[in-house]
Amino acid sequence: MDILVIGSGGREHTLTWKLAQSKLVDKIYTVPGNPGMEKIAQCIPGSVEDNEFLVKVAQEKKVDLVVVGPEVPLTNGIVDDMAKVGIASFGPQKAAAQLEGSKSFSKNIMKKYGIPTAKYEVFTDAVEAKNYIEKEGAPIVIKADGLAAGKGVIVAETKEQALEAIDEIMCDKTFGNAGNSVVIEEFMAGEEASVLAFTDGETIIPMIPSQDHKRAYDGDKGPNTGGMGTYAPAPVITEDLMKQVQTKILEPTIKAMKQEGYEYKGCLYAGLMITAEGPKVVEFNARFGDPETQVVLPLLESDLAEIMLACANGTLANCDIKWSKKAAVCVVMSAGGYPAKYEKGNEILGLDKAENENVLVFHAGTAKKDGKIVTNGGRVLGVVALGDDIKTAVDKVYTDIKLIDFKDVYYRKDIAHRAFNRK
Structure with missing residues (x-):
């Protein structure tokens, strides 16, 4: 089958990379994509916020499935518009995407149905x-x-x-x-974690738990960002806690949405705080997290395209989803000054040196200029290492990240520190 991936960041590069491994997939198109995705997909210039254009591309290319990366197309109703022309999508419809689009909507659902939150x-x-x-x-x-x-x-x-x-x-x-x-x-005291889950509106299957690092600087200091790095699995989520997340948060939320008339399909992202009273919801997102996707999907051993089709078709209960026993760590290489003012257009060197069997480089904010790959955003690259445990993956990522360079590059040096400082 042919797939259209909407988006241009590190999350979408990771989704495209994983979908390209599927035995079901013939061709992948991306709008607008990025230079890292060009090797595995046909990138089509255009805006992710232009529903009419996106539908036209999906129809012209006769795609069988649309995979929506960012939140804005979802809250703009791209899934609804694709459905009107008979094209299946992985992602919630506009009404269900309110779970991310409006924090008050989300909090009111949680309050009404007794889902633990602040x-x-x-x-x-x-x-x-x-x-x-x-x-x-x-x-x-x-x-x-x-x-x-x-x-x-x-x-x-x-x-x-x-x-x-x-x-x-x-x-x-x-x-x-x-x-x-x-x-x-x-204010909720505790340790944060992210649990992403596949759902077809009835069945909900959690992915491996991960932990993001939102603050810009080491030691969790400085302003909030889109995320400076992640690792998985996050040891703060024990087997017992995962059961609680499933029965007290994920399942009740999917049931609540259906009861309210907002059937929810796609990926549900639960940002959690692990408090003394148990896991509580910090926020819900209506799509894969960024940069959580960059550590979760490399650990998925099952066919992603098959799972996404099952979510769209309502047959997820038939899927047996398998995960690697390894660990993954992602460090975000950002432009100096991010999340405030930063430069664009600086050449990125050493990309071909860094990647190997256990190290992946996902493009987030890059562009092509005069045949060279240059910086084009605040978060530029996500460098991901796989290892038998978190320590091995951390050592690997910080060794290989030094092979890549661009002007004013900045990245945190303490990703996964909480995994090592547990009581």
């Missing part, structure tokens, strides 16, 4: 939001209600920081219309 209130008025902060105190968490490219969350350690966050989100509109309303949550 106590919260929603505000559309900045003065009322500030009054609530004055009453609750700090630490406290402020979230822009809409999509903010993974950056609309501020963990305020002091009341002053929380009040500033309200000004930033609601008054200064740092995240645009995403900040028309805010969700203010209690």
Whole structure:
């Protein structure tokens, strides 16, 4: 079969790489894709936000399945528009994608169906939001209600920081219309983890748990980013905890969505906090995480195209999904200055030297210029190493990452530190 992958980042490169290994797949198209995907797919220039164009490409290329990488096409209803012309998609329809598109929608679902999460209130008025902060105190968490490219969350350690966050989100509109309303949550103490899961609207099968590193600098310091690195499996999620995640979070959420009339298919991403009372939901995403995908999919031993078709067709219960016993670690190579101001257009050297049997390089923010591959985003590359355990994978990734270079390159030197500092 032929597949269209929508997106251009590290997540989409990883999805394309994994789908290319499938015995079912003949050809892969990507819109717009990136230079790393060119070896395994035909990249077609265009906007991921132009539904009409995406449908036209899918029809012209006669694709059998559309795989949606980023959140914006999902909340724009691309799955609905593909369905209207009889093309199957891996991803939730627009109404179900609200689980990520609106934090207040998501929190209200959790509250109604008793899915464990932080106590919260929603505000559309900045003065009322500030009054609530004055009453609750700090630490406290402020979230822009809409999509903010993974950056609309501020963990305020002091009341002053929380009040500033309200000004930033609601008054200064740092995240645009995403900040028309805010969700203010209690601060949850614990360790974070990500559990992605395949679902066809009835059955839900979790993937190997991973752990992201959101802060820009070593020691989890500095501003929030889209993610500076990941590793899997995350030892914080024990077998017992995974059972709790399945029965108290994943299954009830899929049932709740169906009961509300929003059947959810595709990948459900549960961002979790492992608290003293057990796992609680920090947020849901309606698609594969980035850079979690870069460590989870290399550990998948089953056929990804087969699983995605089963999710679209409602036959996931028939799939026997197998996972490697190995570990994977991803370190994101970013442009100096990210997540604030950074340069683009710097040549990337050494890409061909770094990849080998146990090291993969996924392109995230790259472009081609005069026949050379150059930087074209804040997060430029995801370098992934596989090993028999996390320590082996960490050693490998930090050895091979030195073979790649570009001007002002920056990456964290402590990815997976929590795996080694467990009590």
